[in-house]
Each structure stands twice: as structure tokens, then as C-alpha cells.
Amino acid sequence: MSTRITVDPITRIEGHLRIDVDVDGGKVKKAWSSGQMWRGVELILQGRDPRDAWSITQRICGVCTTVHAIASVRAVENALQLEVPLNAQYIRNLIMLAHAVHDHIVHFYHLSALDWVDVTSALKADPDKTASLAESLSSWKLNGKHEMRAVKERLAGFVGGGQLGIFTNGYWGHPAMKLPPEVNLLAVAHYLQALEVQRKANKIVSILGAKTPHIQNLAVGGVANPIATDSQSVLTVERLLAIKGWIDELADFVKNVYLIDVAAVGAFYADWTKYGAGVTNYLSVPDLPLDTKGTQFALPGGYIDAGDVSKFKPITSFNDDFWGKGVEESVKHSWYEDGNKKPLHPYKGETKPNYTDFQDAGKYSWLKSPTFYGKPAQVGPLAHVLCMFAAGHEPTRKYATAALDTVSALAKTKVGIDALHSTIGRHAARAVRCAVMVDQLNDQWGLLINNIAKGDVKTFNQPVFPKGESMGVGFHEAPRGVLSHWVVIDNGKIKNYQCVVPSTWNACPKNDKDEMGPYEASLVGNPIADPERPLEVLRTVHSFDPCIACAVHLTDTENASSVSIKVV
Amino acid sequence: MRAVVLGVGNIILADEGVGVRVVEALERDYAMPPGVNVIDAGTSGMEMLEDMSDLDFLLVVDAIAAGKAPGELVQLRGDEVPVFFRRNLSPHGIGLSDVLASLEFLGAEPKETVILGVQPTSLDLSTELTPTIAARVPELVAQVVDELTQRGLAPTRK
Numbered sequence: 230m231s232t233r234i235t236v237d238p239i240t241r242i243e244g245h246l247r248i249d250v251d252v253d254g255g256k257v258k259k260a261w262s263s264g265q266m267w268r269g270v271e272l273i274l275q276g277r278d279p280r281d282a283w284s285i286t287q288r289i290c291g292v293c294t295t296v297h298a299i300a301s302v303r304a305v306e307n308a309l310q311l312e313v314p315l316n317a318q319y320i321r322n323l324i325m326l327a328h329a330v331h332d333h334i335v336h337f338y339h340l341s342a343l344d345w346v347d348v349t350s351a352l353k354a355d356p357d358k359t360a361s362l363a364e365s366l367s368s369w370k371l372n373g374k375h376e377m378r379a380v381k382e383r384l385a386g387f388v389g390g391g392q393l394g395i396f397t398n399g400y401w402g403h404p405a406m407k408l409p410p411e412v413n414l415l416a417v418a419h420y421l422q423a424l425e426v427q428r429k430a431n432k433i434v435s436i437l438g439a440k441t442p443h444i445q446n447l448a449v450g451g452v453a454n455p456i457a458t459d460s461q462s463v464l465t466v467e468r469l470l471a472i473k474g475w476i477d478e479l480a481d482f483v484k485n486v487y488l489i490d491v492a493a494v495g496a497f498y499a500d501w502t503k504y505g506a507g508v509t510n511y512l513s514v515p516d517l518p519l520d521t522k523g524t525q526f527a528l529p530g531g532y533i534d535a536g537d538v539s540k541f542k543p544i545t546s547f548n549d550d551f552w553g554k555g556v557e558e559s560v561k562h563s564w565y566e567d568g569n570k571k572p573l574h575p576y577k578g579e580t581k582p583n584y585t586d587f588q589d590a591g592k593y594s595w596l597k598s599p600t601f602y603g604k605p606a607q608v609g610p611l612a613h614v615l616c617m618f619a620a621g622h623e624p625t626r627k628y629a630t631a632a633l634d635t636v637s638a639l640a641k642t643k644v645g646i647d648a649l650h651s652t653i654g655r656h657a658a659r660a661v662r663c664a665v666m667v668d669q670l671n672d673q674w675g676l677l678i679n680n681i682a683k684g685d686v687k688t689f690n691q692p693v694f695p696k697g698e699s700m701g702v703g704f705h706e707a708p709r710g711v712l713s714h715w716v717v718i719d720n721g722k723i724k725n726y727q728c729v730v731p732s733t734w735n736a737c738p739k740n741d742k743d744e745m746g747p748y749e750a751s752l753v754g755n756p757i758a759d760p761e762r763p764l765e766v767l768r769t770v771h772s773f774d775p776c777i778a779c780a781v782h783l784t785d786t787e788n789a790s791s792v793s794i795k796v797v
Numbered sequence: 798m799r800a801v802v803l804g805v806g807n808i809i810l811a812d813e814g815v816g817v818r819v820v821e822a823l824e825r826d827y828a829m830p831p832g833v834n835v836i837d838a839g840t841s842g843m844e845m846l847e848d849m850s851d852l853d854f855l856l857v858v859d860a861i862a863a864g865k866a867p868g869e870l871v872q873l874r875g876d877e878v879p880v881f882f883r884r885n886l887s888p889h890g891i892g893l894s895d896v897l898a899s900l901e902f903l904g905a906e907p908k909e910t911v912i913l914g915v916q917p918t919s920l921d922l923s924t925e926l927t928p929t930i931a932a933r934v935p936e937l938v939a940q941v942v943d944e945l946t947q948r949g950l951a952p953t954r955k
Contacts, residue, residue, distance in 0.1 A: 270809055272922060273809055273922060273923070273924060285809065285924070288807060288808050288809050288839060288840075289809070294839065294841065331843075331844070335843045339843065339895070339899065383902075383904075387902060421902070421903065424846065424899055424903060427843065427846070428846060428847045431844050431846075431847060432847070434844075441841075441844050442838065442839055442841035442844045442845070443837065443839055
């Protein structure tokens with residue numbers, strides 16, 4: 230006899246992601262991941278001007294606005310084989326990087342740390358001991374006794390006033406919570422500091438993108454930022470210097486706080502290196518183009534089959550066929566018509582809804598099921614870090630080794646790169662990637678300054694649409710992983726448009742061969758201490774940074790998120 | 798005095814985008830006095846933290862599922878506001894309520910919050926509001942102008 234646990238929704242925005250698990254003997258035996266919301270933006274785009282697609286696609290999701298905008302302009306540029314001026318590449322790169330750093334910091338501290346950190350336990354901590362622990366781990370300026378005492382006082386006032394606020398629905402006192410009170414207090418202190426520091430990343434996006442949360446500066450063919458070192462209204466030296474200041478503050482926090490906190494949490498939860506590997510085919514794409522054609526990139530990407538880093542195969546350009554021909558989507562278990570009974574390439578993709586009901590062995594999700602050369606693949610920071618590691622990317626090796634060394638020292642046992650194939654490993658990889666990204670913010674800033682100093686102020690190439698049909702794909706290694714937009718243009722109008730988003734790769738239902746998607750596979754085998762409070766399910770799903778890209782944000786006064794349990 | 802008018806919603810899902818459409822109309826027809834910031838927040842979350850810190854007045858415009866007839870206007874103020882946000886709150890999601898909860902923890906929450914909304918007719922895929930809801934946009938704009946005017950922040954008609 231097993232118990233069915235349904236968590237719906239697992240992301241707060243109503244109706245996004247539902248997870249079902251069958252639990253037997255205290256472990257997950259079967260899992261289903263279901264997108265509960267139809268994402269049909271593709272249909273809205275048909276017949277429109279391809280130059281407008283990016284501003285519509287950035288409305289798909291409130292979390293991933295800029296990434297859809299970037300993937301969309303790249304798809305149209307790829308269809309036209311349009312080159313993008315260097316300044317535009319660097320400005321886009323800076324926006325992508327700042328967005329990614331923002332996303333990773335917020336994900337760890339504000340959206341998933343509470344799966345591991347027991348806020349109420351922090352009230353029992355000795356602030357002075359917390360400070361000595363923190364100072365033994367890092368030279369960060371805000372780790373002192375004074376700071377820790379102030380944080381404990383604020384927390385005590387907040388909780389003591391019966392005002393748990395943001396912490397209301399946490400699983401406090403859950404048996405799977407294992408951090409000592411001092412580590413919990415340290416995490417709360419850094420939670421608060423991260424709220425401050427994430428603003429700097431957002432400021433970079435808002436200055437370069439002209440506005441947040443929806444950037445205004447993109448254009449098919451480049452960016453709309455005029456560069457003039459002596460004008461107030463455009464990208465001036467003064468603004469560029471302000472950006473540099475924020476980059477330095479972000480780098481300090483990411484390297485001296487985030488990377489170390491992740492290692493500390495990982496050391497106390499070393500058992501979670503055994504759970505959550507799931508699908509170990511890893512897919513990532515190269516990003517941060519360094520030339521106008523998209524053939525050289527600052528960060529490598531590619532494919533690793535069955536977790537074997539030695540079998541890494543790189544993807545090398547926007548035109549690489551190894552990438553472009555490998556992607557297909559199945560709808561066997563999705564609420565779409567399946568006339569062909571076989572997976573389709575995104576250029577030929579169809580989006581014809583066919584809602585049934587939640588059928589365990591049949592259709593149960595609005596997400597399609599993407600495959601790479603017929604296999605499910607995990608995407609996201611872990612995939613990216615493993616691919617960059619395999620490609621010999623030095624900064625990735627440096628930060629991954631540093632993080633694993635800190636874990637090894639704290640856990641008093643050697644922890645190697647294999648530990649990354651896990652729930653906690655996804656958090657560690659995200660922090661490693663974030664450290665690589667803050668270094669790249671510096672590099673790309675320098676490239677932009679040097680290029681402007683050479684007298685190049687070009688930011689835009691005019692697109693020209695040929696008669697007849699052309700096709701293109703734009704990819705982007707987004708915070709949640711590989712994002713791709715596929716466009717078919719006919720006589721200057723969009724004929725077909727498909728978005729294959731990171732959470733579709735990871736949260737997909739079973740594919741045409743009934744193989745589980747990454748969320749599902751990573752849940753199987755997880756321990757469940759208390760079916761009423763399935764914290765372990767949340768830990769594994771949240772480690773992917775779930776975001777089902779459709780973002781209904783209707784304010785709902787009637788429903789609340791729920792966990793339902795039944796015996797089956 | 799610092800105030801923000803926040804238009805919330807998804808403009809590709811018909812009436813879900815009404816909050817954004819209201820702030821678009823507001824910006825088109827009115828000039829704001831100093832201290833008032835009008836933001837098209839879309840469906841975003843933590844990116845808003847900076848703009849929403851230490852406000853005297855936050856005015857949110859959104860589609861609200863309050864179980865009323867489509868097109869019926871809804872206002873939430875005073876005690877209704879925190880209850881309304883808490884009901885949706887979890888430590889794991891993203892969105893406006895998380896921003897407000899974070900601001901509370903930082904001690905930087907708005908001194909006063911009012912929510913203006915309308916019960917939607919359709920959340921189907923479309924970049925247009927339904928006629929019923931589109932007809933309500935001028936009233937919502939007028940309500941926003943009233944709320945600001947009552948607090949000495951009168952916008953001027955362009």
C-alpha cells in the first residue's frame with residue numbers, strides 16, 4: 230500500500246506546477262510533474278512582425294522577462310543571418326549576466342533557503358558564536374558580533390510580535406531540518422544582506438535595459454542604447470562607472486558569502502548528495518558571444534551523456550547543427566493532440582490543446598516533453614557547470630574546487646565533483662555559476678569600455694526580411710538553463726513560433742518512450758519523513774529553481790496552496 | 798511623500814493584464830507630481846524591491862478573483878490588505894506578496910496600501926482586454942487619480 234501526496238501548486242503563482250508522488254516505506258516510488266497552465270504564447274505571435282516578438286515574449290513570465298527577449302531577437306537574427314555589433318553583444322551580455330546573478334542570489338536566499346534553514350531555531354543561537362563561525366569561514370565585512378546580535382534582535386522582535394510574515398508557511402521544527410542554531414542565524418543574517426545586494430544587480434539591468442522589469446532597449450539587429458560619452462541622456466561614462474561599482478559589490482557578496490553559505494549548508498546536509506540526481510544527461514549552450522556572428526563565446530556549453538564528463542560534446546555556434554537538429558518534443562503525455570504519434574522538431578511543432586484529465590498512465594501535463602537526440606536531458610546551472618568543467622573552463626574549475634574544498638573541510642570527508650549530481654549539488658552548482666558570472670560581468674564591462682574607447686559606437690544593424698520563408702533558432706543559457714526560441718518567418722511575418730523553455734526540459738512529463746523527466750526522476754528514492762509535510766519533495770523540486778513560464782498573476786482571494794494526501 | 802502606482806498582471810492573458818492597461822492609460826493621459834512613480838510591474842517580483850521600499854503610499858491595480866460578477870470593481874484597504882496578501886503567502890514563491898513580506902521584515906513596508914481591481918471575465922490567451930473589462934479602465938484610472946489627489950498628490954491631465 231502506498232500513499233499519494235499531491236502538492237499543488239508548488240510554485241506560489243496559482244495553478245503552475247503540481248507534483249504527485251507515491252510514497253511507500255518512507256521513500257518516493259513514483260513521481261509525476263504536471264504543468265497546470267496552458268502556455269500558448271506561440272499562437273499570439275503567428276502573423277506578427279518578427280521585430281515585435283521579443284517585447285511580447287518577455288511577458289510570458291514575470292521572472293524570466295529579459296531571457297525571453299534575448300532568445301527572441303536571437304531567433305530572428307539567426308533566421309536572417311544578421312550580425313550583431315560588438316557593443317550590442319557586450320551590452321546584452323551585461324544585462325544577461327546581471328539578471329542571472331540577481332536570479333541566483335534571490336533563488337538561494339529568498340526562495341529556497343527556507344527548505345534547509347529553520348528560522349525559529351535561529352532564535353536559540355548565540356550571536357557571538359555565530360560571528361566566530363562566520364569569521365572563520367570568510368572575510369566578509371558584515372559577519373561580526375555586532376551584526377549577528379542585531380539580526381537576532383530583529384528576528385526576535387518580528388517572530389515575538391506574532392508576525393512571522395514571510396516565514397509563515399515554513400516547515401519549522403521538521404525532523405529533516407539539521408542546521409545548528411548558529412548556522413541558521415548566519416543564514417538569516419545573509420538572507421537580509423542578500424535582499425540589499427540583489428538590488429545592485431537589478432540596477433545594472435535597469436540602467437542598461439532602460440527599464441525593469443521589462444527591458445526596453447532590445448532590437449532585432451542590436452540594442453537601442455545610443456552610446457555617447459559626453460551626453461546625459463544616454464550611456465555615459467558616469468553611468469558605466471556606477472555599473473562597475475555595483476559589479477564589485479556583487480562580486481564581493483557572491484564569492485565571500487553565497488559560495489561559502491552553499492558549501493556550509495551542503496556540508497551539514499551531506500546526505501542530500503545521495504538524493505535527487507535524476508536524469509544525468511546534461512544539456513547546456515554556449516553563451517556571452519564575443520564576436521558579431523555568434524561563433525566565439527566567453528562561456529562554453531554542450532552535452533554530457535549519462536553523467537560521463539569525459540564524453541562531453543561541445544556546441545560551438547548559433548548555427549551548430551549538433552544543437553539545431555537534436556531537439557524534439559513529444560506530447561504523448563501532454564494535453565495536446567498527438568496526430569503524428571511521434572516527437573516533432575520545434576520548427577514543425579504544433580500546439581493544439583487536448584485536455585483530458587490527470588491520467589497517471591496517460592496525459593497529465595500542459596508541458597511538452599523535450600528530448601535531445603531522443604533522450605531526456607537536465608538543464609540548468611548544474612548542467613552548465615558540468616559542461617564548462619568538462620570543457621576545461623578554468624574559472625569554473627577554480628570555483629567548483631573551492632566550493633568542494635570548503636564542503637570537504639566542514640564535513641571532514643573528501644567530497645568530489647560526483648557529489649554535484651544531486652539535490653544539494655544543484656544549489657552548489659548554481660553558486661559556482663554565479664561566481665563565474667560575476668567575473669564575467671567584470672570582463673564584459675571591460676570589453677565594452679575598451680571597444681567604446683576605440684571609437685566604435687555602433688549598436689545596431691538594420692534587419693532586412695527576404696521574400697519567402699526563413700527559419701531561425703535563438704538560444705540562451707538562462708538562469709534555469711537552456712532556453713530556445715524557434716521561428717519560421719514567411720514574407721516578413723511570423724508563420725510559426727515555438728519556445729522550448731528550461732522548465733519544460735526539467736519539469737516535463739514522461740516522453741514518448743515513457744521515460745521520466747528530470748523533476749520526476751530526481752524525486753524517486755527521496756526519503757519522506759512526514760507525508761503531511763513533504764519538505765523533501767520541495768527540496769528536490771526547488772533545487773531546480775522551478776518556474777513554469779506562463780505567469781498567471783491573478784490575485785486570488787479564494788484559494789491557497791495545498792498538500793493533499795490519500796492512500797492508494 | 799513617496800507613492801507608487803503599481804500595475805500588475807499579464808498582458809498576454811486577456812483581462813489578467815488590466816492592471817498594466819490602467820497604468821498605461823494613466824501615463825498616457827496624466828503627468829505625475831514629484832514623488833509619484835508609475836510602474837508597469839507585469840508579473841514580476843523581487844525586482845520591485847528597490848522601487849517599493851519605504852513608501853508612504855502604495856496603490857496596486859490588479860485583476861482580482863473575488864467571486865463577484867465580471868466587471869465588478871473591487872477595492873481593498875485597511876485591514877483587508879494584509880489578510881489578502883497573507884492568504885497567498887508561502888516562503889517559496891515569487892510575486893508581489895513576497896516583496897511586501899520582505900519589506901515588512903526589512904522594516905521598509907509601505908505606510909499605507911490600497912488595492913484597486915476588477916473581477917475579470919476571461920483569462921484566455923489574448924493581448925486584448927474583453928469589452929466588459931476594457932469599459933472599466935477609465936473608471937479605474939479615475940479612481941487612481943482620486944486616491945492620489947486625496948493624499949495631496951494630484952496628477953495633472955495632459
